[in-house]
Amino acid sequence: MATIIIDGREIRCRDGINVLQAALEAGFDVPHYCYHPGLSVVASCRLCLMEMKMPDPRTNEPQWSPRLVPSCQTPVRDGLEVRFDSEKVRANQRSVMEYYLVNHPLDCPVCDKAGECYLQDYSYRFGQAASRVVDPKHKNPKKDIGPRTLLYQDRCVLCSRCVRFTQEVSGTSELCLVDRGHRAEIDVFPGRPLDNPLQGNVVDICPVGSLLDKSFLFKQRVWYLRTAASICRGCSTGCAIRVDHHEDRVYRLRPRWNPGVNDWWICDRGRFGWDFIRAPDRIVSPQICRGGEAGRVDWSSLPTMIRLRIEQVVRRHGPTSVAAILSPEMACEEAWLLGTFLRGLAPGAPLARGPVFVEGQEERFPVGCAPGQERFIIRPEPHPNRRGVEAVIEGLGGESADLEEILGRAAGGAIRALWVVGGYPRPDWPDQALLAAAEKLELLVVQDMLPGALTRRAHILLPFCAWLEREGTFMNHAGLLQPFEQAVQPPEEALPDGQYLWALAGHAGLYRAARVREMMAAGLPGFDRPHVPPEEPEHAH
Amino acid sequence: MAWKAIDRITPADDDGDAPVLSEAVREKIRSFFPRYPEKRAALLPALHIVQDAVGYVSHRAMRDIAELLDIPPAQVLDTVTFYSHFWTRPRGRKVVVACRSLSCHLTGAEAVIEAVKRHLGIGEHETTPDGAFSFVTEECLGACEQGPCLLINERLHGRVRPEDVPRLLNDPDNDRLDVPRSDLYDGIRGPTGEMEGRA
């Protein structure tokens, strides 16, 4: 711990950081473009300059040095005294901001970044309203630099964050800085576009409207967006994300700072892989199949109906004739509610974890890094909550079985009622073994998102909502339990799974995941204290 | 769309499938590797060598260099474009560079520049139809005391008078350097001290 003085205030700060980071953490709003806590320091934007006391060469007395120094490149050390609140510092900020706007097109009305742009914010706070430039602006081009990304060079401040990201985090080095001086531009090698599994992050870290995501281009003004804190479901890493939405429509997913898990980044699989929630044929209402005809039923009549049907099977075939297959796409709370509900009716009901798929291989970044040097890992398990569901099954005690066993018993007639949770947004779900086992059942309840061979066989079909429409917790590959908020309402008359399972279990009112976690904690210690990453201060972008 | 974005996804037209660097050029580049802790450090010598041999550094040549040095092509592009010394497009066999900065201007560069344009029949940043000459101006050639200066390829001509220009441009040896730049840059000296690998 070092103690430094910023603008006359004593600040205790972590060792090994720079003054800019210390100032930001202490709440000072210091403008900066090139500095990003996740990237190397280049001190090129000259916005973060400060005054610093240095020993006078003659008297050794600390004195304000006449020269401004970059705070992002000055390590903290005990007793260091600096100031940002000075005319000299402000004059520098004004001049630098004026310089950044010399050739900028000032096209905020048609710029996606407007509203979350640090060129706007800093101009307003540290710059000036009028420009003194009388010469015609030098117009830089727009470039198509990759399948997902556009570069508006005319808006770029050449902070080189994007270049450093591809060098230091993704390790793919597609981006570079061509030419120099006032002609410098960001570019790719023609024919080697920006195209790596982490590339979406460059759009997030670009402080201005220069790098833009094609899928979000001109889609929504950011000031209309609301944000929910969620967890990515793309793989078992469990990256924290922000879900930007407006009027129950999701517009984009972005990373949420989560030190040690995903830091500032997410991969493209997570960022863009949620199209399925907009599938036109999603299952949106509970349905009951009578005499080969599927018909909608009312949510309110459902609990009694399901209860009666299960009780009937238990009466006829005993308490071990009911089983459930819990999907690794479920939240822990949902798995627990369903498990306890079924065990309430059929105490011996075996519970199994549903199939776990494999997608590709583990991808480590920066590409080609030595083991232990990874800055980001995309895992081949394309589900968010295998460990969570397993933990819940174990925590509930009683009989757990593996999937094959349950399917075998169903095929053999020992299991007569099966509750299958799907929700896998993949074409290879469900497999033949499951379909074959489903043939023999007296009662098949299916919770799923998209119609298919299994949902057609269901006697009772319930909508499985996308995770952005639900709340709960996922447990990642390392056993870290992380809560996610509901961002949007499910389509049409669908209810979030947690809500109807809550009602099914006989509870009244609204489902609240935190409340369920408290109930779970008795059998599953620690479930009431999930990991919530620290809030990243707004200015510490 | 009302605006156009430059396509950077498609390879450049000078970026063919076949490598363009000869084995001799490659070998010369490789000979610089032992001098540095990392291969990538040989980038500048490599660029000089390629420009000497081919006349300019095409996108395909950049990729060849990247492969040899085990670095991403974007990093070669980054370096090539940083230095105005390197050409990325074919240029005239001889590039005439005139200084337009202060010392040369005061000592008569304007008239020299006019004389060059008149003699070659081209303007700035143009190449003669036969591909013999390209003409550009630069901010400073670093030889202020000899102004006005003309640089023809690698060879500097100082104290040029407008009336010298025709003779100078007609001289077939006007660009001949005693030692090619890529040797000077980090030349390999043989046991007797003479430069090896001379063109």
Ligand code: SF4
């Ligand atoms: S494109 Fe954005 S991130 Fe990249 S240098 Fe320009 S301003 Fe910085």
Ligand code: FES
């Ligand atoms: S110079 Fe310090 S943040 Fe850019």
